[in-house]
Amino acid sequence: MTPCNGKNSPKILIAGAGIGGLTTALSLQAAGLGNIQIIEACPRMRAVGAGINIQPAAVRELTELGLGRALEAEAVATARLQYHHRYGGLIFSEPRGRAAGYRWPQFSVHRARLQELLLAEVRRRLGAAAVLTGRRLLHYEQAASKGQRSVLVFTAESPRPLRCDLLIAADGVNSAARAVMHPHEGPPLGNGIWMWRGVSEGPPFLDGRTMVIFGCNSQVKAVVYAVSRPDTTGNCQLNWVVETHGDAGPAAGDTLPAAGEWDQSAPAEAVLAHLDDWRTGFLDLHAVVSAAPRILRYPMIDRDPLPSWVDGRTVLLGDAAHPMYPTGSNGASQAIVDARVLAYELAHCEVDEALSRYDALRRPQTTQLLAAHRRLEPDRLLHQVEMLAPDGFTDIRQVLPAHKLVDVRSCTRHVTGVDAAGLNARSSWNVPVRTA
Numbered sequence: 001m002t003p004c005n006g007k008n009s010p011k012i013l014i015a016g017a018g019i020g021g022l023t024t025a026l027s028l029q030a031a032g033l034g035n036i037q038i039i040e041a042c043p044r045m046r047a048v049g050a051g052i053n054i055q056p057a058a059v060r061e062l063t064e065l066g067l068g069r070a071l072e073a074e075a076v077a078t079a080r081l082q083y084h085h086r087y088g089g090l091i092f093s094e095p096r097g098r099a100a101g102y103r104w105p106q107f108s109v110h111r112a113r114l115q116e117l118l119l120a121e122v123r124r125r126l127g128a129a130a131v132l133t134g135r136r137l138l139h140y141e142q143a144a145s146k147g148q149r150s151v152l153v154f155t156a157e158s159p160r161p162l163r164c165d166l167l168i169a170a171d172g173v174n175s176a177a178r179a180v181m182h183p184h185e186g187p188p189l190g191n192g193i194w195m196w197r198g199v200s201e202g203p204p205f206l207d208g209r210t211m212v213i214f215g216c217n218s219q220v221k222a223v224v225y226a227v228s229r230p231d232t233t234g235n236c237q238l239n240w241v242v243e244t245h246g247d248a249g250p251a252a253g254d255t256l257p258a259a260g261e262w263d264q265s266a267p268a269e270a271v272l273a274h275l276d277d278w279r280t281g282f283l284d285l286h287a288v289v290s291a292a293p294r295i296l297r298y299p300m301i302d303r304d305p306l307p308s309w310v311d312g313r314t315v316l317l318g319d320a321a322h323p324m325y326p327t328g329s330n331g332a333s334q335a336i337v338d339a340r341v342l343a344y345e346l347a348h349c350e351v352d353e354a355l356s357r358y359d360a361l362r363r364p365q366t367t368q369l370l371a372a373h374r375r376l377e378p379d380r381l382l383h384q385v386e387m388l389a390p391d392g393f394t395d396i397r398q399v400l401p402a403h404k405l406v407d408v409r410s411c412t413r414h415v416t417g418v419d420a421a422g423l424n425a426r427s428s429w430n431v432p433v434r435t436a
């Protein structure tokens with residue numbers, strides 16, 4: 001196996017400067033692979049999105065890339081996850097991150113802060129020209145010249161294709177590369193749920209590090225967590241999502257908004273109408289929703305798993321490879337893990353072998369996760385609680401037997417994906433790089 005770092009370093013083009021694409025560039029560079037260019041469709045990198053979570057497995061990877069301290073300064077180390085009835089009663093609570101035995105925390109952070117941090121680090125480590133904005137990948141073709149295999153990358157902005165030895169497509173859920181690789185797939189799949197999202201300034205609740213979930217998504221569900229520590233006014237940034245189902249949401253199979261139009265602004269009243277009789281006790285959800293300067297509405301979507309992520313010298317990564325429902329807080333985490341595995345394999349094997357090893361490791365793992373997200377397992381139990389106690393309760397043990405609550409723990413583990421002992425014991429994917 002001839003590794004492709006050092007003198008053999010191929011010319012690598014990454015499509016998409018999202019969390020996956022930027023982490024890939026940093027991972028390749030850290031593994032000794034030079035010659036990296038990112039193309040990004042947006043003409044200017046804008047601070048967009050709301051809160052995301054980074055699971056300990058991905059925090060480990062960012063820490064081993066030297067970003068642990070910077071991330072910690074931007075994020076909240078999530079300590080607990082709690083499920084509550086819409087009238088406030090506590091259904092279930094479990095520790096997260098370090099409190100759950102991981103050597104690395106789980107972080108809640110604003111997506112824009114994370115993207116800015118990664119982008120600044122890419123520019124610092126790879127040079128200001130490493131990210132070419134305003135270049136949208138349209139399609140690619142495999143090519144060969146003088147016995148060397150390469151990829152021609154066609155963009156919307158220029159008739160002249162870019163040539164590279166390897167195209168890593170991290171161009172998100174509406175990936176253009178995926179559409180070339182799997183031309184009959186069609187648009188993403190909706191599951192009938194709409195998500196209203198916002199980030200509001202407000203006082204922290206509970207310990208300031210707890211993610212809370214109210215209600216159940218067979219009716220209405222709300223998720224709230226802090227993505228910043230309190231500032232000098234005592235307020236922090238609270239990320240929230242309200243999910244509605246049935247008449248208020250797109251039916252499975254409905255035509256969904258086209259690429260780039262999936263974040264549609266909505267007024268607070270549209271959200272509050274679903275929370276009319278809610279009494280969430282320790283957190284004034286109505287005030288949180290009303291305080292959001294901007295509310296966006298997204299359909300909950302994913303795609304079916306693929307039979308392959310590799311086509312010649314083109315490979316899919318992150319949401320381009322395995323978009324899944326955000327219910328397990330896994331989108332960014334899985335993209336980060338993909339990036340590190342791919343860089344590790346490229347540093348140890350020649351390109352074809354590396355791509356096939358990456359595909360063999362990551363595709364089954366993410367396929368399993370995707371299926372676990374689709375089962376919406378914790379939601380089934382929340383639904384059961386709602387049916388048994390529509391008017392709320394003071395003690396969940398009067399509603400459900402204890403073993404049912406143990407089931408929730410195993411459900412959340414399915415979607416979080418990695419056991420703490422396994423992650424803590426695994427050797428690092430850092431690649432020792434020899435300097436000349």
Ligand SMILES: Cc1cc2nc3c(=O)[nH]c(=O)nc-3n(C[C@H](O)[C@H](O)[C@H](O)COP(=O)(O)OP(=O)(O)OC[C@H]3O[C@@H](n4cnc5c(N)ncnc54)[C@H](O)[C@@H]3O)c2cc1C
Pocket residue numbers: 015016017018019020021039040041042048049050051052053111135136137138170171172173174175176317318319320326331332333335
């Ligand atoms: C604008 C935006 C806001 C988001 N907000 C949230 C959020 O609030 N919460 C959450 O959990 N998840 C959010 N996500 C999704 C989340 O970031 C991803 O699930 C996760 O981080 C995986 O990252 P990714 O890099 O694979 O994909 P993405 O983060 O989607 O990044 C893909 C990148 O590729 C670029 N791109 C797309 N098409 C092309 C093309 N043809 N050529 C070149 N570049 C292209 C996009 O502009 C984007 O920068 C958001 C994604 C986007 C794009």
